[in-house]
Amino acid sequence: MELDTTPPTAGPMNPAETSITASSRSRRGWWRDAVIYQVYVRSFADSDGDGDGDLTGIRQRLEHLASLGVDALWLTPFYVSPLADGGYDVANYRDVDPRFGTLEDFDALLARAHELGLRVIIDIVPNHTSSAHPWFVEALASAPGSPARDRYIFRPGRGANGELPPNDWDSIFGGPAWTRVRNPDGTPGEWYLHLFDVEQPDLNWKNPEVAEEFLSILRFWLDRGVDGFRIDVAHGMIKQDGLPDVGRPQAKLLGALELPYFDQDGVHEIYRSWRRLLDSYPGERIAVAEAWVNDPVRAARYLRPDELHQAFNFDYLTSDWDAEELRKVIDASLAANAAVDAPTTWVLSNHDVTRHVTRYGGGEIGQRRARAAALLTLALPGSAYIYQGEELGLPEVTDLPESVLQDPTWVRSGYTERGRDGCRVPIPWEGDAPPFGFSPPGSTTWLPIPESWRSITVASQEKDPSSMLHLYRRALAVRRQHPALGDGTLEWVDAPVDVLAFTREPGFTCVVNFRPEPVELSVRGEVLVASEPVQIMETGAGSRLVLPSDTACWLSTQPVQLP
Ligand code: GLC
Numbered sequence: 001m002e003l004d005t006t007p008p009t010a011g012p013m014n015p016a017e018t019s020i021t022a023s024s025r026s027r028r029g030w031w032r033d034a035v036i037y038q039v040y041v042r043s044f045a046d047s048d049g050d051g052d053g054d055l056t057g058i059r060q061r062l063e064h065l066a067s068l069g070v071d072a073l074w075l076t077p078f079y080v081s082p083l084a085d086g087g088y089d090v091a092n093y094r095d096v097d098p099r100f101g102t103l104e105d106f107d108a109l110l111a112r113a114h115e116l117g118l119r120v121i122i123d124i125v126p127n128h129t130s131s132a133h134p135w136f137v138e139a140l141a142s143a144p145g146s147p148a149r150d151r152y153i154f155r156p157g158r159g160a161n162g163e164l165p166p167n168d169w170d171s172i173f174g175g176p177a178w179t180r181v182r183n184p185d186g187t188p189g190e191w192y193l194h195l196f197d198v199e200q201p202d203l204n205w206k207n208p209e210v211a212e213e214f215l216s217i218l219r220f221w222l223d224r225g226v227d228g229f230r231i232d233v234a235h236g237m238i239k240q241d242g243l244p245d246v247g248r249p250q251a252k253l254l255g256a257l258e259l260p261y262f263d264q265d266g267v268h269e270i271y272r273s274w275r276r277l278l279d280s281y282p283g284e285r286i287a288v289a290e291a292w293v294n295d296p297v298r299a300a301r302y303l304r305p306d307e308l309h310q311a312f313n314f315d316y317l318t319s320d321w322d323a324e325e326l327r328k329v330i331d332a333s334l335a336a337n338a339a340v341d342a343p344t345t346w347v348l349s350n351h352d353v354t355r356h357v358t359r360y361g362g363g364e365i366g367q368r369r370a371r372a373a374a375l376l377t378l379a380l381p382g383s384a385y386i387y388q389g390e391e392l393g394l395p396e397v398t399d400l401p402e403s404v405l406q407d408p409t410w411v412r413s414g415y416t417e418r419g420r421d422g423c424r425v426p427i428p429w430e431g432d433a434p435p436f437g438f439s440p441p442g443s444t445t446w447l448p449i450p451e452s453w454r455s456i457t458v459a460s461q462e463k464d465p466s467s468m469l470h471l472y473r474r475a476l477a478v479r480r481q482h483p484a485l486g487d488g489t490l491e492w493v494d495a496p497v498d499v500l501a502f503t504r505e506p507g508f509t510c511v512v513n514f515r516p517e518p519v520e521l522s523v524r525g526e527v528l529v530a531s532e533p534v535q536i537m538e539t540g541a542g543s544r545l546v547l548p549s550d551t552a553c554w555l556s557t558q559p560v561q562l563p
Pocket of ligand 1: 088
């Protein structure tokens with residue numbers, strides 16, 4: 001098996017011309033190549049011992065993120081909430097839930113992050129509120145047809161006595177997407193729409209008051225200094241007129257089906273108004289869409305120049321560990337985004353999906369593949385997201401006791417789907433026993449941390465130069481310094497089956513072996529970082545790289561000043 005990664009036109013380069021620093025990189029907007037670290041607030045660090053992570057805990061651990069080498073963090077919702085869906089059920093968008101701290105704690109966290117050079121993006125949840133939100137409480141107490149009800153999606157039921165839901169839409173968490181309410185006098189009344197949990201009524205975005213309220217909420221946080229927003233269910237806010245039946249059971253977040261409640265054209269109008277607001281603030285404030293749409297071309301519509309800055313690349317996240325499949329997704333994403341001049345994002349895990357170490361096979365093989373995937377991901381053109389704990393190689397916790405499960409999926413699926421708690425287990429920081437420095441000693445964490453995580457705490461990985469943590473640090477440091485990485489383009493190099501290889505200019509090559517056995521390649525350049533030990537052998541016929549199974553390697557074909 002041979003791979004010649006020599007770029008066709010490359011000759012010997014003049015080191016004086018090619019030695020670089022980060023400042024020489026083209027900067028067309030910080031988000032175009034930012035590495036953004038997702039903090040799941042409830043599970044990052046608990047400063048007060050109540051077992052839930054909090055904003056002060058995050059502030060106290062910010063050095064971990066600064067030393068990791070990321071550019072920004074995204075905080076999942078920390079607003080006042082009954083936590084029926086982990087905080088994606090917001091009762092007050094302008095305050096912090098007491099479990100997570102106070103507005104002053106938020107300001108202190110933001111200030112410290114900025115001091116460390118880290119930008120901060122917060123989550124905004126515009127598709128639905130909590131049923132505890134004053135607007136919904138008012139709607140329930142008001143008559144059908146009232147202005148208070150019109151902020152949500154109330155409809156009379158079908159059937160002789162309105163006893164059937166208004167249409168056949170399913171909740172993403174299982175069961176119907178409609179719940180019937182009682183009138184103030186106790187008689188059965190209208191139904192309200194909730195695409196997610198019963199406690200997450202969908203807002204009516206065709207009501208101008210709703211649109212105004214969210215612009216005002218965005219202003220509230222922009223004025224406090226946030227650098228942007230992650231938009232929850234960004235494809236869901238507008239429902240097709242008439243709320244037509246789908247006609248069959250519906251897919252979960254990502255399915256091949258076109259749905260009358262997702263990805264409707266009207267959402268783009270909302271984002272144009274949001275973009276105008278973001279652009280009216282100094283300092284490049286951004287928005288990233290959580291839009292589970294099927295087709296990269298549809299996803300790119302959210303990124304037209306007058307709309308949002310980024311969208312999560314869920315096609316990449318949902319790909320198997322398979323060279324051909326990944327290459328197709330990479331090509332399709334790059335092409336679709338290039339058409340709207342938007343950067344692509346690359347994401348392997350988040351708080352809604354099984355952690356990728358486990359998706360890729362778990363155990364030793366899952367770890368190897370996750371290491372290789374990290375290098376592949378961070379070498380691709382555009383911006384990358386890291387989900388907290390992936391830099392430690394945390395696996396999904398698949399054996400949480402049923403008594404602790406909190407994801408509404410568990411109940412709404414009739415106790416058949418355990419839901420997403422297994423990827424939300426708190427971070428193990430240090431020590432030999434739970435709570436591993438996540439909470440003060442003796443605290444009970446909201447989800448139990450496996451005893452076995454003692455060997456993968458941050459502190460133990462600090463001591464091990466071959467750990468996942470060191471791999472991420474090294475890769476992020478190289479990515480920051482190398483002029484070929486971040487925004488830009490890539491060029492595929494012919495490679496054997498089950499090997500991906502691409503170059504980026506100037507002078508960078510990434511090779512990934514997806515095979516179960518090593519592959520020997522003829523290469524040019526020096527190893528910058530590899531996910532497993534690799535060796536380059538000089539032979540009479542040039543350099544040979546032996547790339548072990550499930551391994552990725554970055555090579556530099558020009559001299560660069562790297563850390
Ligand atoms: C998004 C969030 C998820 C939440 C849902 C409803 O998909 O990422 O955690 O349950 O929206 O708000």
